[in-house]
Amino acid sequence: MYNAARQGNKTVLKEALLDDLPPNLTNEKGDTLLMLAAYYGHADVVKLLIEHGADPNRLNDKRQSPLAGAVFKGLDSVIEVLLEGGADPEYGTPSAIQCLSMFKQEGKWAEKFETAPGRGKAKAVPQDASEERAPEKFKA
Template sequence: MSEETTDDAVEFAHQLFDAAREGNTEFVLTAIDQGVPIDLSDAKGNTLLMLAAYHSHGELVAGLVERGADVNRLNDRGQSPLAGAVFKRADDVIRVLLAHGADPGAGSPTARATARMFGIDLIEHVGESARAEEDDKGGEAN
């Protein structure tokens, strides 16, 4: 691979990470659909999912997890996407991550500890996720 090709690839990766921070769902998901690794990470170990979750972009988070992004992958500081979403109080992101198996006990600090610090009830979000899934399937929540 030439130096120019490598530089182009690095520049494209930077554009993807910026797009994840900005919530540019179409750009990021199109790149993933065309073969970019779903758990591509930056120099600090932040995946596209981590960046989208931390910046409260629920639609992008949903698209990434539906394509197989690892909801429990920690960055180099040991932080999880769920803990980042809890820290930002991004309710829609929290619901999506929990519905797709995010572990509230993963990382440091854990999402559970972060939720306690901010007075957030994660169980409530699990319940909301279950009710939303039932509504999507045409069922009725009890």
């Protein structure tokens, strides 16, 4: 499933989600399917995962958010989908807002980040709740 997210295989992921794949499935580094899809630039897969309940604010083990990763990589369509899906630009280390400054993108995104529906709404997920594992039928 992680490769499907990295490769943007929407069909495989959609079928798996309809067959009870946890939308916040997390790998050994704390990366969710959504984090991987976002980082590799697959806005359509990011949207699909959010529509199926994936948390756009789930941080990985390095406390990075999908939105900050998308800013780092300059993935405009992914940034748009994440903001529409409730991503909080203030959340994570560094936050997406801090990434805007680091990568000199304030002019491009500052206003949208200011008015983002999810701004200031992310809540920390307890460590033991951050790891969702795939049911046996999805392993292999």
